[in-house]
């Protein structure tokens with residue numbers, strides 16, 4: 188059975204974009220593979236806070252988001268009995284492997300990584316921490332520690348996985364075969380639009396969150412951007428330019444095309460489209476929300492899942508670390 192590892196940085200609650208762009212494919216892999224899923228809370232610390240107050244607030248937010256993300260993942264169907272869900276910081280072996288991998292990783296590989304390069308290009312390079320430069324090395328450690336061969340991620344993560352492969356190759360060349368080369372597995376390539384038509388993202392304030400209540404979802408959909416040239420209900424719509432139509436295509440794969448065609452003929456108003464989408468989304472979100480609420484009421488259960496995941500993860504991690512130490516003559 189192939190090992191699959193994936194992770195998510197806890198920077199906020201999960202939204203529909205995260206679900207469809209990344210998490211959905213993990214759920215599919217869970218059935219056939221041994222799945223490790225980490226909440227990458229160390230990765231969330233890579234931005235240097237400007238003041239002690241901001242440092243405190245950021246740390247508190249990361250703690251809160253780590254818990255929220257764990258709840259979101261379980262609520263959408265990540266089954267802790269089948270998959271190993273854990274917090275990165277609970278398994279210290281990640282830090283040891285990060286250190287050792289950093290010894291075989293040329294700095295020039297890291298300064299080429301798009302996220303780092305973009306930051307430097309924007310003139311904010313002086314603020315970049317050593318931890319930010321090392322971000323992909325820590326991510327490589329996350330993956331190689333479990334000797335994972337499959338890494339399902341959104342397309343924004345592909346440069347990081349490529350680097351993890353290069354690090355695995357370099358390690359093998361220098362110290363011998365310890366890690367298999369991991370392969371990225373892209374989830375859906377479709378970008379989920381937010382209610383303003385741009386990519387759904389927590390940074391754009393355009394996201395529908397898994398934790399949003401029915402009234403919030405309805406209000407967001409009613410306020411969503413539709414075809415800009417459609418002023419009257421009888422004007423023809425352009426579904427490709429309408430965020431409501433795009434969301435409908437994702438959540439009503441069998442039924443959307445009839446409504447799209449009617450829309451093109453100017454036979455449907457935007458309000459009708461929106462009310463229908465609200466119902467379609469409710470069918471998806473209501474069970475997730477219910478499960479979320481149960482977990483929120485039982486924080487001890489969430490802690491138990493994460494603690495149990497850490498025990499299982501540590502077991503796998505220790506076996507790899509033994510081999511790494513032995514390959515590098517540290518034992």
Ligand code: ADP
Nearest residue numbers: 204205208209341342343378379386387388389
């Ligand atoms: P955000 O843009 O809200 O900060 P993240 O960058 O934390 O989201 O994304 C986490 C994962 O979810 C990434 O792997 C990314 O590919 C996926 N993802 C995020 N937003 C979308 C979207 N709108 N459509 C498809 N996938 C998305």
Ligand code: TRP
Nearest residue numbers: 192193194195196227326329330
């Ligand atoms: N960098 C990833 C993100 O921002 C999160 C992550 C950390 C990850 N470690 C990982 C993803 C290992 C896949 C494998 O979403």
